[in-house]
Amino acid sequence: MTMIRLDKVTKKFGTGAFALSDISLKVEKGEFVFLIGPTGSGKTTIFRLLIRDLLPTGGNIFVSDFDIVKLPHGKIPILRKKVGVVFQDLKLLTDRTIFENIILSCEIANIPKKEAIEKTHEALKRVGIIEHKEKFPVQLSGGELQRAAIARALVLSPEVVLADEPTGNLDLATSWEIVNLLSEINKKGTTIVMATHNTEIVNKMPLRIVGLDKGRIVRDEKKEEKKEDKNKK
Amino acid sequence: MVLRTTWHNIRRTPYQAFTAIFIILQTFFVVSIFALVAFGSSRIIEYFESLPQIDVFFQNEAKQEEIDSLKKQLEESGKVDKIRFVSKEEALKIYQEQNKDDPLLLELVTSDILPASFHISTFDINDISSVAESLDKSSIVERVVFPQQVISRLIQWAESLRQVGLALVVFLAIDSVLIMVIIIGIKVSYKREDIEIMRLIGASNWYIRWPFILEGVFYGIVGGVLGFGIAVGTLWYATPYLSSFLQDIPVFPIPMVFLLQALGIEVLLAIILGALSSYLAVVRYLK
Numbered sequence A: 001m002t003m004i005r006l007d008k009v010t011k012k013f014g015t016g017a018f019a020l021s022d023i024s025l026k027v028e029k030g031e032f033v034f035l036i037g038p039t040g041s042g043k044t045t046i047f048r049l050l051i052r053d054l055l056p057t058g059g060n061i062f063v064s065d066f067d068i069v070k071l072p073h074g075k076i077p078i079l080r081k082k083v084g085v086v087f088q089d090l091k092l093l094t095d096r097t098i099f100e101n102i103i104l105s106c107e108i109a110n111i112p113k114k115e116a117i118e119k120t121h122e123a124l125k126r127v128g129i130i131e132h133k134e135k136f137p138v139q140l141s142g143g144e145l146q147r148a149a150i151a152r153a154l155v156l157s158p159e160v161v162l163a164d165e166p167t168g169n170l171d172l173a174t175s176w177e178i179v180n181l182l183s184e185i186n187k188k189g190t191t192i193v194m195a196t197h198n199t200e201i202v203n204k205m206p207l208r209i210v211g212l213d214k215g216r217i218v219r220d221e222k223k224e225e226k227k228e229d230k231n232k233k
Numbered sequence B: 001m002v003l004r005t006t007w008h009n010i011r012r013t014p015y016q017a018f019t020a021i022f023i024i025l026q027t028f029f030v031v032s033i034f035a036l037v038a039f040g041s042s043r044i045i046e047y048f049e050s051l052p053q054i055d056v057f058f059q060n061e062a063k064q065e066e067i068d069s070l071k072k073q074l075e076e077s078g079k080v081d082k083i084r085f086v087s088k089e090e091a092l093k094i095y096q097e098q099n100k101d102d103p104l105l106l107e108l109v110t111s112d113i114l115p116a117s118f119h120i121s122t123f124d125i126n127d128i129s130s131v132a133e134s135l136d137k138s139s140i141v142e143r144v145v146f147p148q149q150v151i152s153r154l155i156q157w158a159e160s161l162r163q164v165g166l167a168l169v170v171f172l173a174i175d176s177v178l179i180m181v182i183i184i185g186i187k188v189s190y191k192r193e194d195i196e197i198m199r200l201i202g203a204s205n206w207y208i209r210w211p212f213i214l215e216g217v218f219y220g221i222v223g224g225v226l227g228f229g230i231a232v233g234t235l236w237y238a239t240p241y242l243s244s245f246l247q248d249i250p251v252f253p254i255p256m257v258f259l260l261q262a263l264g265i266e267v268l269l270a271i272i273l274g275a276l277s278s279y280l281a282v283v284r285y286l287k
Helices: A043-050 A073-082 A098-108 A113-127 A142-154 A172-187 A199-204 B002-012 B014-050 B064-077 B088-098 B103-108 B125-136 B148-190 B192-200 B205-246 B256-285
Strands: A002-012 A018-028 A032-036 A058-063 A083-086 A160-164 A191-196 A208-213 A216-222 B054-058 B080-086 B117-122 B141-145
Touching (some): A002 A191, A018 A043, A018 A191, A032 A043, A032 A199, A073 A083, A073 A098, A098 A113, A113 A142, A142 A160, A142 A172, A160 A172, A172 A199, B014 B205, B014 B256, B064 B117, B064 B125, B148 B205, B192 B205, B205 B256
Parallel strands (some): A032 A191, A083 A160
Antiparallel strands (some): A002 A058
16 A cells, blocks of 8 residues: 655745656555655655645645645644654754643644543653653753654654654764664554665665655665664664 | 643743733723713713603692693603692792701791792603793793703713713724734744644644634733723722712612623623734734
């Protein structure tokens, strides 16, 4: 089953610059895909298109059952509840605790309070920061913040998780922790698309790699799993 | 959660909250004052309207049958509510009561020189003039006295007060809405990043709007109740002075039912004003 489909998608910004040119891409349910490419290659633009933060200039986009281009404005919140996103700049609310940040997604989704609390605890346990739930974002390390952002993306058990540079500002050890965490989540059936610059991680993981450059797909390959690729770090 | 977010927003910006409450307080203080003035003026007019409005003094030669005939004519006109006949003897008693401390005046006056009279109330204050004119034409009537000018002047004043009050209230309400829009707008701008995050994780427009609208409602309720409370407190403080000034005119005490109704209506208006201002602000600033 195809979870994400981009058909000849083009995105041209007001400045006249093309962020994406005629991109076609399919991601199947349960896949883990690395989206790689230099800054400005269009990785974040793809993510923004997938959650309808932007509309394409041309082409069609489908995420799960949603036709993104034709999606009525009122249904955008429904789409965003079904697609978990780990933003490049995390986008955690600084004046709320980690617990409040995570449970916010449940409240937005109208989940009853008791169930929301359970889900939040579960997500925090899953990413390993339950002991920090009463802390504010400013009190956590970079890796812990990434885990908090992942917990928020996971709390509604989305079919797809989009992770935009989740290892961007982290040291290598912490980056591996984050990638392993995402990998575990993927093994439980969640489709994951992760944008990254981190070639070391990408090269060691036996996963599909989609390379972008200047808004075009320049590489789409799946690496075969090798024995030594396991238990990296 | 929405309520907690609302309370959080209010506590984070106490000066803006104070300004918003203060501007609504001013508006509803003026609304309350004019509501009380309108109530008082209507009581004063009612009092004057309830007094015998036309005093008709008969000539000494007037016979009782003629007086009774005139009474019948008045009753049949359909304009007259009450007619009280005061005979010469009753008039003397009233005179004696009024001048009981002045023996000289009491000695000089007998019932012969005091005229019999009618004290007439009309249903409609506007009929006073026509009834008085028709009585003046009667051959048995010596003199007609009616305080219509006083009542007309009172009505004019009450009407002018009502209009000035209404204009002032409308002006202040517009003022409040504009200031509230700016205050809530600033708060929306402060929270722009948070709002953006909420949108990205699936918040609907209404999920984002509600805390701001409830914040406006909160300012409306607090400002409205305080404005009303200060106005009633001021009135309570001034009651002894006003009572002695108004003497027999029964304006005080203001009935509790009226005060509760006024409070209810004002709080409702304050809620509408607060919610409307916030809605305009979020629509304007959340584009």
